[in-house]
Amino acid sequence: MEFENLLLELANNGVLTITINREDKLNALNSATMEELNSAFQRVYDEPEIKAVVITGKGQKAFVAGADIAEISELTQMNGRKFAERGQEIFAQIENCPKPVVAAVNGYALGGGSELAMACHIRVASENAKFGLPEVSLGLIPGYGGTQRLTQLVGKGKAFEMIMTGDIISAAEAKEFGLVNHVVPVEEVVNKSVEIIDKILSKASVAISHVIDCINLAASGNDGFQNEANAFGNCCGTEDFKEGTSAFLQKRKPIFTGK
Incomplete structure (x- = not known):
């Protein structure tokens, strides 16, 4: 299958790198990109030659800088619920993948970008990465599982603060709060992710x-x-x-x- 918004590269060691390829939109997640992620992970589940996954964003500025606001602005109460449920299904597919999935967060991870990173099993952040769930500034709340996974990762009090203020935090703060596992220079973020995966793949x-x-x-x-x-x-x-x-x-x- 050909993808318009994703780049897929399978290395000899079985690690599939999925790159969100919308650099001009700061790799924002629109519905088409979400459905491509769904299709890509069907391949991960189905193809035995794929042993693990790294997810990253194109360029060095953004992992995923959020969802497509123009698309979201057209939602109604009825289709808004379905929109959120579909996103939750796709991210649950990533979270429940039986093969290790590491997010190589190479810049802004806001809104749906933070939610995508949190759906991965492990998160490696570049030093310039920024995390936040600023949906309240749009009159919304996180809808792709962000209220649930952030609470699991950083605790109830910090989740309340981050989501209710919409504050954006640095990679160093994210590591301090338990949101990310490692912080490295931006040029090393994918290599560090692969290093972790290689160690995992040496196990049963x-x-x-x-x-x-x-x-x-x-x-x-x-x-x-x-x-x-x-x-x-x-x-x-x-x-x-x-x-x-x-x-x-x-x-x-x-x-x-x-x-």
Whole structure:
């Protein structure tokens, strides 16, 4: 499938880089771009040669500077709810992806951009990155899951402050509050993301997929202990489990096959 608003590049190690390619619009998310993200992640789910994903924005100024305001301004109460629900579905697809997804935040991540970054499993920010959910300035609230994921990541009090004031924070502040994992120079943001993914990909892929599921369940406020026990048991039935424990006992590096 050809994309108009995304650039997809699959490296030899199985890492798919998805670049939001609307630099002249500061990579703002319109409905067409959202649907392309949905299609791209269907490929991630379906194609075994794709092992992990890095999401970034074109250029060094913006990751995603928000949603398309001209498009949003036409919403009504009825289709506004459907608009938000569709965005939540697409970002949930990213959050629940069984393969690791890292956001390489290379500049402004505002509104829907912050929401996209928060839907990823790990966030690496450039030193010039800015984060914020300024929707209240438009008479709106975050609609793609921002009220929920920001609260999970930074806590209730800070989420109230950021969303109700619409304040924009620096990458350093975002790291301090737990919104991002690492802050690096802008030219290193993708490389740092790939470095983290390479480390993850050296582990057992079945176990990693269970980790994603269990942590997402915990973050949703549900009791995930039984789910964790079930996943642990499933891991014990895999070839990777036998290989990992054997390699440890034999004092050698494991060779995982994803089975």
